[in-house]
Amino acid sequence: MTRRLIRSALLTTVFGLGFATAALADASFVIIQNGENVGHVEVVETAADKGKTLNIDYVVDDNGRGPKHKQTITLNDKGLPVAGTVAGTSLMGGAVNETFAIKGTTFTWSSQADSGKMALKAPKIYIVNDSNPYDLAIYARYLLTQPNQTAETLPGGSARLQAIKTLDVGQGDQAIAVTIYRLDGLDLAPAYILLDEQNELFAAGNMVRKGYEAEIKALGKLNSELEAERQKTLQAELGHRFDGPVRIKNVRVLDPKTGRLSALSSVVVNGDTIATILPEAEAATNAPKDETIIDGEGGTLVPGLHDMHSHTTRSSGLFLLASGVTSVRDMGNDNGFLDTQIRLMNEGTVAGPRIVRNGFIEGKSPYSANHGFVVSSLDEAMKAVRWYADHGYYQLKIYNSFNPDWIPAVAAESHRLGMDVVGHIPAFYSPDRGMKDGYDEITHINQLVLGWLLKDGEDTRTPLRLTALARAATLDLNSAPVQASVATMKAQGMGLDTTAVIVERLMLSRAGKVNPADAWYLKNMPIGYQRYRKRTYVPLKDAAEDASYFTAFDKLVDIMKMLHDNGIQLLPGTDDTLGFSVKRELELYVKAGMTPAEALKVGTYDMEVYLGRDQQLGTIERGKLADFFLVKGDPTQDLSALRETRMVLKGGFVYFPNEIYDALGITPFTTAPTVTKPDSPVAASDHSDHGESDGAHFHY
Template identity: 35%
Template sequence: MMKRLALLPLALAAAFSAHAATTTKYLIISENQKQIGEQVVVREDDGLTKVRFIYKDNGRGPDLTEQFRLGADGTMTEYAVKGNSTFGAVVDEQFSRQGDRAQWKSTSEQGEKTISGPAAYLPLNGSFEVESIAIAALAKTPDAKLPLLPSGTLSQRELDRVEVTGAGGQKQTVRLLAQTGVGLSPSFYWATTADQPRLFGVIIPGFASMLEEGWQAAAPTLAARQKAAEQKMLTDAADKLQHPLTGLTVVRNARIFDSDKASVGQPSDIYVLRGRITAVLPAGSPVREADNTVDAAGRIVLPGLFDLHGHVDRWDGALNMAAGVTSVRDMGNDNKQLQAMLDETAAGKLLAPQVVPAGFLEGESPYSANMGFVIKDLKGAKEAIDWYAERGYPQLKIYNSFPKAILKETVAYAHSRGMRVSGHIPAGLRAQEALDAGYDEIQHINQVLLNFLVKPDTETRDLNRFVLPAEKVADLDFNSRPVKDFVAYLVKKQISIDPTLATFAFLKQRDGDMNEPYASVASHMPPDVARNFKVGTMKIDGDAQLKRYEKSYAKMVEFVGIMYKAGVPIVAGTDDIPGFTLHSELALLVKAGLTPAQALQVATRNGARYTRTSNDRGSITPGKLADIVLVDGDPTRNIEDVRKVSAVITRGYLIYPREIDAALGIAPFVGDAPQVVKTATPVAGIYGGGNNGARARIDASARKKD
């Protein structure tokens, strides 16, 4: 693999042109210093630029070939990209501009627009060289703003400058830029400081870096400076969006969802002090010297929702809070990065849910996921488990390349340290064998159903773990003895299942069709975000294959219902866009046969139960943490109403989703929010915010799906 990558520049030089003017090569290096990809940019004398962009991590990644020309204003007049996306979908996209007329076409959309002046086209799939073009074009504008095509405005500001040293001792000054206007959080790029600036590198904390070849030693310095700059932005956001509730707070006239009974009780008043519930009394009970009063006005009040399959980063928190997700189980991360986020959240410097960490444990192979601990042997596995146990991790997650020969001993050791064990099924095993080795839980519906589809030599560390279920589950007989025996075993052992149905809807999404989990939210999203909901993920050839994949996915949803009704514990996780996807997961559980109230129970009581936090979360009960979600409508009857979160109380703060929506450019899901009255002083909710956005070209789906 590495030998082939090393030969790429020679092959590219020959293929592109014998008259290439300049070549710039960037290396993509994972957090554990493994090269996982590269970007090679060839700028020819005739103005044509050609780019080869490829990276592979965790058995998948994009493979793209681009070419483009620029106009006098530095924006593209011609653009084309071909190849495959992270999960194998065909990429074929073109853009052209002649005068004031712009046209574009891809496998999922086409359009045209009349526009005057500079404007940057935003490809659905592209390399980081697109960002380099934008950096240079924005430098030419008087206000560091640039119209986007098809829509929107890209903004850029400088956050920091630092001198770095290259491999040969050469030095240069680079600057950190924050771009907003694309996506739901800022994007950060390091750029040169020349009159014609270009991209120098990209740092994705805890995952990877992409820097010009020869400058890799600068990555730690740039990462530290970037973290400090990001932290200031995040602390400012937390200060604006988290409203402290000092003293005694009473949430009056609340209809509380009882997560044990999956029902709604009579109107009640909830007393909150220092982040905990001190009492729950009948509505209208005398209030003695409360410092704050929140009038729920008969709204249904839920315990804070749990997302049991996240991979959190510093920018996820706002989306989770706006959705009423107050607890997230992190299912794999960079260990140092996660520990820092836990500290920042505890200090109130980060707008974030409470995180329950699961330690990530992987084995060495060409397919390895590069986070947590990647080990070779049992000694390494035990040392990793000790590290996690000493830091209070209640769970261990085992991944695809883990050595099957030491699985049973590893699970037993984790159990001896008081940890639950879950994960993917290591290559070469069936789910039943992982359960026999001691697993307490399985992640993802595909990992469950692969139990009936694999042989000992089936490779499940590449895209086959998606393609095989999409092709074969359609024909799986759920009434067969092997399937029934497996379900009975899950029930007997009380093995919990984390199906992430919303994430796996991509298996049956065709280019140009709206991805099912996002149909309900697309109209609320910024245009560039909604646009991506129609981009297909899998390579689907023709209607016959589409129908087969649709049938397979429908049966995956059905199987979750079969397991639940049989008595298998189900938990609700996303592994996708935070917040909104949890709501979609609950809607799919209802589609599987659960009632809306049962789906809410899964996201509250089960969430606490399978994170071992039932002592202080999962229900609105005196003595527990005051994780309280006020919802408009009645999600116990219509699960879509769970999206109508009007206010959230958690960690001693009051949070208004409308404020977060305004800051992220999202159309709100509710009208008026409940008012807060302080002693002798009425205080209304403050609805403010700006507009920011983001995109990381090493896209989040590659790290978060499966």
């Protein structure tokens, strides 16, 4: 199951107006992904002293993974959760064992993320850490009894509910009236939830009431439209356009090709193009009076970063831009959604990086990832290849359940039509065979390394594609199989989309601890996201197995160094929607032996060369597109300087990350530079004319 699907499902619920008098009936829901039933939620109610108890069974099996756990939760006569347990497994098989209880004014809890005891002065709602979709039914019923439908949550934060619109869904005798609500405060993005006239859950995200599966496509479109409207509003508020040229003064310009910074300079942008770059002393005496001036205060301008393994969502654009990520390669998505999102971004209606589309193709199996094209024959696969070529996709991405016997023909056709072939190594296949059959790039470092670790017959359509990495702890990098693969990659000019950051998270995340990938920014995030990141993803039988994952990850870093030393192109990707992860990916490249300047070159200029756009992008030069960002320090000496991104330019818009983070419920990391309009000093938050304001999915 993709992380977006899981986190969307966690924000699904049923709300009641006045819980004490409204009965919660038994309920059944299905979770659907790309037309396939991938899970369910079953709710059974029993009476309890002065309240009721709900027994909730939650199962998801999508792409060989998904949470599977049972919850018992007791509510008092006001609808407030007062006790509960959750037991089972999470996304990749990690153990779940959560409890909480409120007795009088004392609250105690224990979850994967945290545990503790606190005194309560007033009622608050405990937000279950390893939740199921129905949990928010409980939260929302309570919210609807509170002033402004807002309440504080445990162990921190708050939640708010608001009605958006009413509509009719279903056909004939099944037609019913529903109201759609938006729930904010529990995650990085809101949830859109449909309730019927009895205030019982009808649908949310990919989940719909059993018997109404046919409505999921229309409801998905509705959710997408509502979030698109929200994103349009945010772009109108946060994307700045200024009349006339914009001069960014007192900055040093990074040349990623040499790894050097210029002397203090002024960079003038006209529209979306870099017009002039002059030494500061010369520019200060000759600047025209009609320019907007932005004072960089001695900071560094860096060409826009790239995420070469992204899955675009409605809400990902602002998160990426706020970190200086101005270009992404989308590695598989709903094709119609992606085309619409690109159009809106090109119009300037919504915010987001430039998107290069890769076409996702999967084979039909019980483990299929249900995105792009899922094919059952070679003929269907060839038709999918031609569809992607006709629609201008850059590369073809092959996935886990694709039939290996079809790959030579599919790769040949893809190459004939001008598309490289990239992707996972399908089950019961090998990287070496993939390179022989036509692969141009391997997706995820684990997909390469598993070729040296797996035994015959082991199935990588399951979480084994993660858990088997523990075996890398004892892998000999000088062994014949390893060196043979590296030699082939070097000879064929192969690339590797590393996504080391997501592998680090999945291998090294442990309950109650902050992963190194998230340590620097997590405290600034909403508490729900903080808790989400403090979980164990892998099943652990003992301390020795636990330690093997850490040793194995160090070995993966050594492998990245070996590949880089052999001239094999590493492509920094994240399989995530937050720009923070791109910065960590580059930090791991430094850990693998690159200098900070070399890692910056890989993350900026080299990717534009790879994408064939280096004549327009990748460096800050006169006549090129103005995709770059401002940081305080010198990232060529320490990549941590990238964390304090103060301003981002992309597509003719100027963004200030402190404004973006504030709007999205994140504590800002730094301040915006001073902006002075012609003859009138203004704060960065003063909004100029913006012009007309009309999974994603994760496949790790």
